[in-house]
Amino acid sequence: MKRFISFLAVGALLVISAASAHAGQVQRSAGDLVAASANFSSPGQRSGGCTELKAGEVIWVTVSEEDQEEVEEVESYPSGTSRITAQFEYNCIPRRTTIVTVWSYEGEAILTAEDRPKADNKPGNFSVSLFTKDDSPLEDGEYGVAFYVNKKLIAEGTVIVGGDGQAQEAVTVQGTVVDSRSGRPIRGALVVVLNEGVSVDDWLNGGSDDDVFAFAETNSKGEFVLSKPIPVGVPHDFIVGAKGYRPVVEKKWTIEDGTEDPLILEIKLVRSGR
Numbered sequence: 001m002k003r004f005i006s007f008l009a010v011g012a013l014l015v016i017s018a019a020s021a022h023a024g025q026v027q028r029s030a031g032d033l034v035a036a037s038a039n040f041s042s043p044g045q046r047s048g049g050c051t052e053l054k055a056g057e058v059i060w061v062t063v064s065e066e067d068q069e070e071v072e073e074v075e076s077y078p079s080g081t082s083r084i085t086a087q088f089e090y091n092c093i094p095r096r097t098t099i100v101t102v103w104s105y106e107g108e109a110i111l112t113a114e115d116r117p118k119a120d121n122k123p124g125n126f127s128v129s130l131f132t133k134d135d136s137p138l139e140d141g142e143y144g145v146a147f148y149v150n151k152k153l154i155a156e157g158t159v160i161v162g163g164d165g166q167a168q169e170a171v172t173v174q175g176t177v178v179d180s181r182s183g184r185p186i187r188g189a190l191v192v193v194l195n196e197g198v199s200v201d202d203w204l205n206g207g208s209d210d211d212v213f214a215f216a217e218t219n220s221k222g223e224f225v226l227s228k229p230i231p232v233g234v235p236h237d238f239i240v241g242a243k244g245y246r247p248v249v250e251k252k253w254t255i256e257d258g259t260e261d262p263l264i265l266e267i268k269l270v271r272s273g274r
Contacts, residue, residue: 050091050092050093050094053091053094054091055147055154056088057155058087058157059088060077060084060159061086061087062085063083063085076160077160077162078161078162079140079162082138083130083131084138084143084161085129085130086127086129086157087127088125088126088147089123090124090125092123095119097119098114098115098116099114100114100148102145102146103130103145104143105141106141107142126147130145138161139161140162141160142158142159142161143158143160145157145158169231169232170229171230171259171260171261172225172261173225173226173229173230173262173263174224174225174226174265175223175224176218177189177218177267178267179245179269180269181270181271184222185218187218187219187220187221188217188243189218189240189241189267190215190217191217191218191224191238191240192215192240193213193215193230193236194207194213194239195212196235196236199237199251200239200249204239214226214227214228225262230255230263232255232256233255235253237250237252238250240267240269244271245269245270246272247269248267248268248269
């Protein structure tokens with residue numbers, strides 16, 4: 001997902017130390033980290049008299065070095081990242097608004113900054129960035145950001161820096177197997193996920209247990225949990241079957257990055273002969 005923005009107003013850079021910070025305070029001292037902010041509004045859209053700033057969900061983005069107007073949403077950042085940027089949408093900005101931004105690392109506050117954006121009756125976006133003075137890589141770990149207006153939390157979010165930049169490596173898969181007509185749970189149904197590259201057809205025609213990546217058998221409530229998490233982005237064939245029912249087969253089944261963990265499935269089987 002890509003978003004295009006114009007950084008119309010860049011706030012003053014704050015050079016700050018990795019010290020304890022609280023909402024309502026501004027830290028300005030020597031250190032390795034730098035914070036910057038920007039906000040922009042959408043032309044032609046007005047909300048009337050603005051009395052309260054309402055914030056949307058915090059997203060994390062990367063900004064193109066060549067084109068500062070191109071922003072791409074990300075789930076996490078890879079090791080070696082030197083800048084992280086958080087952004088939220090707002091409805092409008094009332095007069096005399098102060099936005100306090102609190103940055104944290106591994107759950108500990110490291111930076112607090114204040115911004116006093118110009119009043120605006122139009123909706124827009126507010127962005128903040130964290131980076132080092134010499135553009136060296138940020139430490140790997142979990143970073144967080146929280147935004148306050150009048151000491152009230154209006155938005156917050158966290159992001160991981162480190163690893164391969166993927167939000168997930170594997171997802172736990174669980175769910176229920178039920179009769180397609182009655183909706184009743186099916187006990188003893190088998191859920192089998194095959195190794196990458198092994199097809200259901202090949203497995204059913206001379207395959208072995210070594211071809212199975214993960215499996216589960218449903219309990220009396222039709223519930224199951226696969227024996228191991230399924231890797232993100234890796235295609236697998238899987239088959240679900242039970243005595244007296246037609247099997248369900250899914251080929252090249254792939255869990256996408258960003259899938260909720262655990263992934264909960266409801267699998268409906270049709271009785272044989274129907």
